[in-house]
Amino acid sequence: MGNTITSTEKKSNLKIGDKTFKSRLIVGTGKYASFDETRMAIEISGAEVVTVAVRRIELDTSKDSILNHLDPKRYTFLPNTAGCYNVKEAVMTCQLAREAGLGNFVKVEVIGDEKTLFPDNEATLEASKLLVADGFQVLPYCTDDVVLCKKLEDAGCVAVMPLAAPIGSGLGIRNPYNIKLILEAVQVPVIIDAGVGTASDASRAMELGVGGLLMNTAIAGAKDPLKMAQAMKLAVESGRLAYEAGRIPRKLYASASSPLEGLIDI
Amino acid sequence: MKLIINGKERDMRSSRTLTELVQELEITAPHFAMALNQQVIPKSQYSDTALKEGDKVEIVHAVGGGV
Numbered sequence: 001m002g003n004t005i006t007s008t009e010k011k012s013n014l015k016i017g018d019k020t021f022k023s024r025l026i027v028g029t030g031k032y033a034s035f036d037e038t039r040m041a042i043e044i045s046g047a048e049v050v051t052v053a054v055r056r057i058e059l060d061t062s063k064d065s066i067l068n069h070l071d072p073k074r075y076t077f078l079p080n081t082a083g084c085y086n087v088k089e090a091v092m093t094c095q096l097a098r099e100a101g102l103g104n105f106v107k108v109e110v111i112g113d114e115k116t117l118f119p120d121n122e123a124t125l126e127a128s129k130l131l132v133a134d135g136f137q138v139l140p141y142c143t144d145d146v147v148l149c150k151k152l153e154d155a156g157c158v159a160v161m162p163l164a165a166p167i168g169s170g171l172g173i174r175n176p177y178n179i180k181l182i183l184e185a186v187q188v189p190v191i192i193d194a195g196v197g198t199a200s201d202a203s204r205a206m207e208l209g210v211g212g213l214l215m216n217t218a219i220a221g222a223k224d225p226l227k228m229a230q231a232m233k234l235a236v237e238s239g240r241l242a243y244e245a246g247r248i249p250r251k252l253y254a255s256a257s258s259p260l261e262g263l264i265d266i
Numbered sequence: 267m268k269l270i271i272n273g274k275e276r277d278m279r280s281s282r283t284l285t286e287l288v289q290e291l292e293i294t295a296p297h298f299a300m301a302l303n304q305q306v307i308p309k310s311q312y313s314d315t316a317l318k319e320g321d322k323v324e325i326v327h328a329v330g331g332g333v
Contacts, residue, residue, distance in 0.1 A: 028330075057272065057326060065297070066329055102297060131282075
């Protein structure tokens with residue numbers, strides 16, 4: 001009696017490369033209605049890592065930038081190579097991002113198929129090797145393949161980011177067994193990147209023991225993005241807590257939780 | 267002098283270096299980067315990087331995007 005409750009205060013952190021984060025949710029900045037909505041959704045989500053795309057400046061129109069709306073002291077930026085279809089484009093995009101002052105954390109993504117947006121794993125591995133050698137901390141978007149994830153770890157990536165389902169599909173984790181195998185095989189954080197649709201998908205992913213979750217469309221595309229940002233924050237936290245708490249085994253039959261002794265005799 | 271900037275031909279009157287190009291284009295984005303003929307140029311070298319007719323310049327910045 002009298003013990004204070006401390007278990008939830010000792011929530012574990014997410015360590016990626018040389019950085020440590022309290023939040024296990026990484027969010028994207030695309031598909032929002034406005035920069036204001038982007039900023040508010042990200043604030044509500046509690047995310048500390050924010051991914052951004054790198055594109056040509058539109059020279060003849062508004063020169064406003066997403067970075068005018070996100071405090072660089074508050075967030076770690078994770079520039080991504082979304083839209084790149086080969087190694088050269090991906091490497092150069094990361095170099096441009098670093099030169100633009102976005103840091104050396106990069107999400108490497110080399111798309112191999114337009115319809116599914118599945119990654120070109122071979123090119124992703126090659127780009128990752130080049131970028132690691134160039135001093136980047138590389139977080140590669142990849143398929144949920146245990147052999148590939150091991151190779152990416154061996155190449156020096158600071159995390160691996162297998163997809164749960166195709167980008168923007170909202171299908172949730174399609175193959176939790178593959179994710180479990182990857183978790184056993186690699187020491188670096190496993191971050192589920194893409195495919196989450198709603199809060200229960202996020203919780204389920206976290207309950208598997210993954211280090212974190214990266215999402216964009218699930219929040220930005222919801223009817224009320226700000227509410228969904230809150231839902232995802234809670235889902236990621238509760239899923240992680242449930243993983244750390246350790247769930248009960250699944251059983252086919254009932255098992256009473258009240259004492260079997262002391263029943264009244266009628 | 268004609269340059270290909272972000273894929274479009276532009277006639278730049280007073281830009282002999284990348285520094286002058288930034289000024290002439292009035293680029294004010296807090297974070298941007300440039301590549302000249304597919305080579306990323308560090309900011310510290312903008313003033314020493316001379317431009318010539320037909321050079322291809324890419325000027326990029328961060329935009330909203332996820333995966």
